[in-house]
Amino acid sequence: MKVLFYYRGIESIGVEYLMSYLKMKGHNVELIFDPGLDDNHFLKLKFMKKFNQYESLLEKAKSFDPDIIAVSIPTNLYPFVNRIIPLLKKELPVPIIAGGPHVSSLPEYVLENENIDMICIGEGEEAFAELLDKMEKKLNIYDTKNMWFKKEGRIIKNGTRNLIADLDQLPFPDKSLFYEYGCFYDNLEMVTGRGCPFKCTFCNIHFQRSLAKDKGSFIRRRSIPNIIQELNEHLNRYDIKYISFHDDNFTTSIDWIEEFAELYKKEINLPFYCFAYPTTVNKEIVSQLKNANCMQIFMGMDSGDPDIRKNLLKRPMSDERIEMSAKIIKDSGIKLQLSTIFGFPEETPESMWKTLHLAEKVNPDIASGYIFYPFPKTELYEYSIKKGYLGNEEIERIKRGEGGYHHGSILKHPYKKLAVTLSKLIPVYNKTPSMFRPLIKWLMARECTKLALVIYIISIPIAFPFLGIDGIKVTLRMAWKAYRMKVKTARRGN
Secondary structure, eight states: OEEEEEEESSOOHHHHHHHHHHHHTTOEEEEEEEOOTTBOSSOBOGGGGGGOOHHHHHHHHHHHOOSEEEEEOOGGGHHHHHHHHHHHHHHOOSOEEEESHHHHHSHHHHHTSTTOOEEEOSOOHHHHHHHHHHHHTTOOOTTOTTEEEEETTEEEEOOOOOOOSOGGGSOOOOOHHHHHTTSOSSEEEEOSEEOOSOOOTTSTHHHHHHHTTTSSOSOEEOOHHHHHHHHHHHHHHSOOOEEEEOOSOTTSOHHHHHHHHHHHHHHTOOOEEEEEOGGGOOHHHHHHHHHTTEEEEEEEEEOSOHHIIIIISOOOOOHHHHHHHHHHHHHTTOEEEEEEEEOOTTOOHHHHHHHHHHHHHHOOSEEEEEEOOOOTTSHHHHHHHHTTSSOHHHHHHHHTTOOOTTSOOOSOOTTHHHHHHHHHHHHHHHHSOGGGHHHHHHHHHTTOHHHHHHHHHHHHHHHSTTHHHHHHHHHHHHHHHHHHHHHHHHHHHO
């Protein structure tokens, strides 16, 4: 069958896995991709709207003539999905299926959308392939596990299937279609496993874990030879200079890291980037990562207030443990990127300043600042409702996917302006010489949100020398590809 995928903004490894799995099962897949240059979750740039290409995407969709359309929906992508699926539905009278985190957390709400016919909850590879096989053979589709359907005014709900136990059995993600749209160039993104052992209340991992209860091991890791084989295949196809491993926590097992480091250094040896949880960092693991050519580690501090970390976020590590982990990373010669989040419920100005001060003490190479966003069904989302930080209006906005963790706070928070200002200026503050830091603090204290945003945008290449510059290169590449597609469509129309 012919399956048309839609995605927006950035490369999606999840969609790449779905496409490769369906191709393995004999189906034909295509992608329409909107670069979303006017609003890419990080920045809103209205002047970039001229690169929007709905007409080009619709023309490509009609030319492909799919049997089914698939959309993956992270929460903050839902507003953009809602813009294009009515257009797709009007031009192509075929079923539209939706999956992704927003769907899994709010299945009934998403199925109320008149343009969505069915949804997939949880892992999609096996479920989607089974659905297509039944559709192709004209069999009953309404008993497919992980799938919910609309039928004759009612919703048919099915239970979830077992998790894929052996990730090595999956084909490698198909990156070719995203590459055609300019979504990456010399930085290769990949994952080595699924699941996370930690229970941070602002993350939807714990909700995903509840969906998978009694369905197999939630935390799974691919074998090292399988990972190296995938890397070699991509390196033979693309001009890759860096690897970014996007596992929620790369450093959970010293045995796995030792085996990985030895084979990676021997076979690949490109600089790479990964994520670490503070309590999983030790000298042995970091030494292995350094030996394997790790260039940068992203570590979440999130809050500088120990009480908020322990009681609100369920991240019960001390300031001293964070400082020690940071020192181990920096002493090894690996660059440290430290993550901070502002605007949690119950967070006071004093707590927010503690975050700035602990980050200053840790002195990372890069400091990232985010605004807390209450993703649906997370513990902190429910807590925010209970404590009055989210009313009916805010809940509806979240259901619609509005806002994000790079924009203003969606909470009814008394100190949201301070939270936004700190999140924008902490990357700059981190790179500012100590003699000029009082000036940045002065701007923070006066909650100059608009000026903070301008300073943040200007400072991106300096504040984020690897990912920031890579993001700029990819944005320009996507803009050029989008412009060329738009020009070709206009010429055909004439």
